[in-house]
Amino acid sequence: xxxxxxxxxxxxxxxxxxxxxxxxxxxxxxxxxxxxxxxxxxxxxxxxxxxxxxxxxxxxxxxxxxxxxxxxxxxxxxxxxxxxxxxxxxxxxxxxxxxxxxxxxxxxxxxxxxxxxxxxxxxxxxxxxxxxxxxxxxxxxxxxxxxxxxxxxxxxxxxxxxxxxxxxxxxxxxxxxxxxxxxxxxxxxxxxxxxxxxx
Numbered sequence: 001x002x003x004x005x006x007x008x009x010x011x012x013x014x015x016x017x018x019x020x021x022x023x024x025x026x027x028x029x030x031x032x033x034x035x036x037x038x039x040x041x042x043x044x045x046x047x048x049x050x051x052x053x054x055x056x057x058x059x060x061x062x063x064x065x066x067x068x069x070x071x072x073x074x075x076x077x078x079x080x081x082x083x084x085x086x087x088x089x090x091x092x093x094x095x096x097x098x099x100x101x102x103x104x105x106x107x108x109x110x111x112x113x114x115x116x117x118x119x120x121x122x123x124x125x126x127x128x129x130x131x132x133x134x135x136x137x138x139x140x141x142x143x144x145x146x147x148x149x150x151x152x153x154x155x156x157x158x159x160x161x162x163x164x165x166x167x168x169x170x171x172x173x174x175x176x177x178x179x180x181x182x183x184x185x186x187x188x189x190x191x192x193x194x195x196x197x198x199x
Contacts, residue, residue, distance in 0.1 A: 008032075008122045011087070011114060015043060015100070017136060018109040019144045026132035026183075029118065034127070036064045036082035041194050042127040043100060043110065045186045048136040051197060053103035057082070059090045060098075106143040127187045135177040138169060151175060 010029045017024040026046040030039065036057055044051045056079075057064040064080045091098055091114055100110040120126075137147040153165045154173060166172070186193065 007119045010118050010120050010124070010126055012116050012118055014113045014115055015047065016111045018111055022134065024134040024136055027130040029126055029128040029130060031126040032088060034087050036085050036087060037066065038194070039087055040082060041190060042187060045190065045193070046129050046132070046183050049102055050139055052139055055100065055102045058099045062090060106140065125184065125188055127190060129180050129183045129187060131180065132178055135175050138173065
């Protein structure tokens with residue numbers, strides 16, 4: 001007798017880091033009931049960011065972010081709480097897109113597309129990174145312009161700033177690096193990751 005395999009519905013999204021060429025991107029499978037808060041952390045892990053700055057999603061004029069008590073300048077009346085709001089409450093059609101910004105200083109903009117819904121075996125790890133390309137920029141490098149200046153300096157060991165930039169980068173930076181197995185190992189422990197950040 002064949003054993004019945006139960007299925008779960010997942011969402012496939014594509015994340016593109018705006019203004020990068022060649023494009024830095026990731027493709028993820030997400031649980032259908034994911035909140036924007038958990039999605040933020042899944043993006044952080046998949047892209048390679050370190051969750052060192054604020055974030056915000058925007059969808060058709062709606063702003064979704066983390067409500068932080070006593071944060072100077074934050075107008076809570078105009079921000080939907082990311083912890084309490086599910087992705088499918090605001091975007092649910094295949095092909096729809098929205099924006100995610102990380103680090104308001106460097107202004108890392110990401111375009112996200114809800115590619116499709118998929119039925120998967122309920123043993124499938126979610127969130128899960130399917131594919132992607134290239135390493136995301138290092139934190140605090142000065143946005144897109146600073147990132148490409150950074151890469152230009154590292155590609156020329158005769159540049160006057162080469163030595164200092166290499167030290168700042170931790171000795172090396174491989175822009176082609178993309179390790180999907182490492183990403184999925186981290187995504188598997190996303191709940192522990194979030195709990196460690198909140199403690």
